[in-house]
Amino acid sequence: MGSQIRVIAIDGPVAAGKTVVGLKLAERLGFQFLDTGVMYRAITWLALQQAVPMDDSHLLGELARLSPIDLKGHNGSQVVVSGREVSRELRDPDVERHVSLVAQVPQVRQALVMQQRRLAAAGKLVMVGRDIGTVVLPDAGLKVFMSASSEERARRRWQEMRQRGRDVEYQQVLKEIKERDYLDSHRSASPLVPARDARLLETEGLTEEQVVVLILGMIQEVCRGDG
Ligand code: DC
Helix, strand or coil: CCCCCCEEEEECCCCCCHHHHHHHHHHHHCCEEEECHHHHHHHHHHHHHCCCCCCCHHHHHHHHHHCCEEEECHHHCEEEECCEECCCHHHCHHHHHHHHHHHCCHHHHHHHHHHHHHHHCCCCEEEEECCHHHHHCCCCCEEEEEECCHHHHHHHHHHHHHHCCCCCCHHHHHHHHHHHHHHHHHCCCCCCCCCCCCEEEECCCCCHHHHHHHHHHHHHHHHHCCC
């Protein structure tokens, strides 16, 4: 299945389940998987390390341009930037707090989009992010825009954090998700919006497996030519 589709773009707001669903889908199809969020996080981590001011667009852009991100291991789960393996650090609260600021810098986006397109050139790839269908891969064979209410997404993220041993309040997680949604969808460079030809997938109340099955159905429709 999916033989006529070389790349699948999955976009949507924070904690919509894109990464888990994208990974499962890639495994089913025998495709590679790329979560572009980790690239914005890696540059944010580097900027914090090097004490680059978060309002210096030029320096942030240079940092992204001169620091290629290496994605190693199974499905790019090991993120190497500037010679350091930083996969764990990418979830640091400090990175969480600053990543939306870094992601709104056009020079940063330009540098990362170039890397993302290079990685997609070989095809057979599921790419997950915010602007994949609109900017990075406008010719993707299938574009999916996943969404769910901020409350449901906060609940999922809160449970995930608690399972990882973090002691956080649900209300705090909800507040941060709303702030991130606002920043991601109101920035001037590549704001979070569904591509005109994206299929909207409301995931409220659905399990990850159910969402994967729905996307596999969409692929079948496209391959049959009635999508
Ligand atoms: O998906 P995530 O939470 O790991 O994304 C981290 C940040 O990067 C988030 O603020 C949105 C931004 N991002 C983006 O602007 N474009 C992408 N293609 C992926 C992520």
